Amino acid sequence: MKKSVLAVRVFAVSALALSMAACSSLPKKAQTPIAMPNIDMDSQFEILDKDTVSTAEAPSVAVVRWQDFYTDPKLQALIELGLKNNKDLQSAVLAVQRARAQYQITDANTLPSVGVGGGATRSQTPADRNSSSGYNVNLAMSSYELDLWGKVASAKQAALYDYLGTNAARDAVQISLISSIAQGYVNLSYAMAQRQLALETLKTREHSLAITQKRYQAGIDARSSSLQAEASLESAKLSVYNADTSILQYRNALQLLLGAPIPTELVPDLAVDNITSQTLFSTGLPSELLYYRPDIVQAEYALKSAGANINVARAAYFPSISLAGNLGYSSSSLSNLLQSSAFGWSFGPSVNLPIFDAGLRRANYEVAQVAQQSALTAYEKAIQTAFKEVGDVLATRATLNQQLESQYKLQDNFQQTYRIAHARFRAGLDDYLNVLDAERSLFANQQSILALEQQKVVSQIQLYQTLGGGASLSAEQITEFNRQREAMRTAALTQVSADAAANATNTTESGVQITQPAPSETQP
Template sequence: MSNIKATIVTGAGRGFALTVLALSLAACQSMKPAVPEAQPSIPTEYTALAQDGSPSIASQGYQEYFSDPRLEQVIALALDNNRDLRTAALNIEKTQYQYQIARNDQLPTVGATGSVVRQDTLSVTKPYTTYSVGLGVTSYELDFWGRVASLKDAALETYFATQAARDATQVSLVGQVAQAWVAISFAEQNLKLAQQTLKAQQDSYSLNKRRFDVGLDSEIPLRQSQISVETARGDVASYKTEIEQQKNALNLLVGQTVPANLLPDTAIVRITDNRALSAGLPSELLNNRPDIRSAEYQLRAAGANIGAAKARLFPTISLTGSAGYASTDMSDLFKSGSFIWSLGPSIDLPIFDWGTRRNNIKISEVDQKIALSDYEGTIQTAFREVNDVLATRANIDDRIAAQRRLVEATNKTYQLSQARYRAGLDNYLTVLDAQRTAYSAEQGLLALRQANLNSQIELYKTLGGGLTTTQAENAQVESQTTSNSTSSNN
């Protein structure tokens, strides 16, 4: 390794130093490669539903999209108290400080120095002491090749990526809170259905017991009805447990215990007042999904790291300087004639590094390819998620209508089988079969209604909804940060 240091003390030396300073301000070159073009093979339109040209529901804030004010308040509590979202916000703060450090590396570091040195040399007859104080610039790198600037750009893109990751956490949180809130309502509805079934089974058990007591039936129908009673009783206990578990899940998402007056106390019929749930144009998804933006910023950061790695192929030129006072007598330290200064560059150029620098470039280029693949994969995943939800939405109404007709048919069958059993035309096994079928159909209808509401929430989430205000704030922060970055380079 070659390490050349010089102290400039002559007029020619001062001219050289000024030339170096001018070059450092005017000749910085960035070696960042162009951002590679992603080829995710995205569709030109969504597969499941034809779009009517309406704006995407992602443009609506959650207060505008969701119709129940209680749910809106629960979401607001979650945005204030959720620990994952809080961690994501702290990560933004952390990367902001890291970016500030990277920016500061473009500026010289000035520090105060002071020393007392006792020494002995051949030119003097006895040891002497030297006192000195001053200000100094320590190893200020003249960024001819843009290494420091590239590292600053990488830190900036990482900051933006972390900011977008926080937005993605918020989108996910809003959807999870809404689905957990809905789940409590449907657990309550399933509990009511199980309780109704239990009462019906207890009535059947009482009827069978009377028939058995008077000798009309054998003990088999009595025990069959008892089995149904205990099964229904077990379902009631299970749904009571599920309700508490769903409340615990919601409390965890919100970050505190949700007040009872904000929990759903009736069956939820709709989650939004929107009549048409438009997904907008596929091209809008790239702007609306924060996870896609985060992946794009990571790709840009990888390109900046390539520029920093390439700059290491060239000499690192640093400037050091100091100005102050020195004297062999403490009382003469600040007197006329004791002022001293020094200024000089140092060049650091590895000659033989056995390919380390070039391998670092290859590593950074591979990192960029990985980031590009992740970016393309994130886009593909986003479109798959939207298309999956749209596929559900395309058929959910038909499924609910069919299930409703199935419930009507099974309930009618159950009523007929009970009448035939009481008339002595059928055995009790027919009643049990009809009852189980009717109960299962009722449960299936509740599950489809919950799936319908969940699909509305999921569509809003997969489109990147709920960030209207946040995106505006982030755009202002990004513009200000970029402006500051540009001014610092100038």
């Protein structure tokens, strides 16, 4: 008994000596990096349109579930189809499952491994012609490392942050997918509206050509009027062909996102406009991006994981202390194997500390430090990119209403110009060229109105996306809600230390008043 106590004391003194020797060359603990992008987090977004607000009282529209944000039943069904069949999202989900399994593996390494074993041997030496046998059965604990320096816990923590980061990456894929499906739906709808407008214009141009040809044959007008009418007709045909191409391309793009053909009953109506539940879009405060943007959350977890890996590299400077034990029976005779006299046990610790490694541990530590600085840079870049994307959408929305107002005024002007040109033509004061010019100007204006209405609806989708709307908040994020809200207020998300981390995640129906000039009733 005294010998056992003495052995333990000798072991403890030896371990202490080795630890002190390791600490003498241990690098200083790295300073916790603070991510402070050169962006004002406390002020409101710069809003220039009347349909968007940014106040502390109104939360970000990102809090609205996509099922509640998008109210068009066809679009909702298409999104559901895409979430079920899209291959990119499926890959992201598999990545999450893989990261979860890896974390479970790391977690299992924090516990000792115990197993039952047994064996039989038969041996003979040259000097002894008689062979001997040996039998054993035991319950053994493999070498279990005591985590005195936090190495195993830090590795587990890094694996946890990798899993959470992968989960955030899946949310980013889902947000992008939902937004792309919604934009594809709107693009297809307005391509169909452009085609309808081109077809109506084509009919008008065909009627105009018939009039000019009869007037030329009657000797009333010069050949130039007929030539001009023919050119206008071909131009209208080109518009139809271009619209057909766009429709096919948008269909293909949407089908790729859905991972399945577009059901006939889910083809959008012409020029959809009211696809969201929002009439006033709230951006919230800039700091809220830190919580709702999954790419920022992913970058944050990568920063934390890098910090945990530094702790792993740092712990390599300390001695590795392991325990191993064995409990069982051993006998030279199988019949006597389970007798009490064959029972035995063994238990003992072991210490390992490389004395010379040619700078390997120092290099690993420096690699971990550089990885952390790289993660910090990526985190700050993610925040800056998020602000840029939101700013771009807000800039697009800033003058859309004014542009539409001007386009509608132009449409009224062109319609009056057409009526005057047509009246002067019927009175014999002008030739038909003025009528054709007025038709062309009106058609171009109507195309522009459709394009602006399309851009307005798409900007609503993009704003929801860039603010982080459309993700499924994970259990970890909900658990970490209070801590994240505090981080939004301070705008100083940091890589936490190992100790702190252990306690601490919308034609006419669209408002486009497009009217085609009535076919002329004038006879040559």
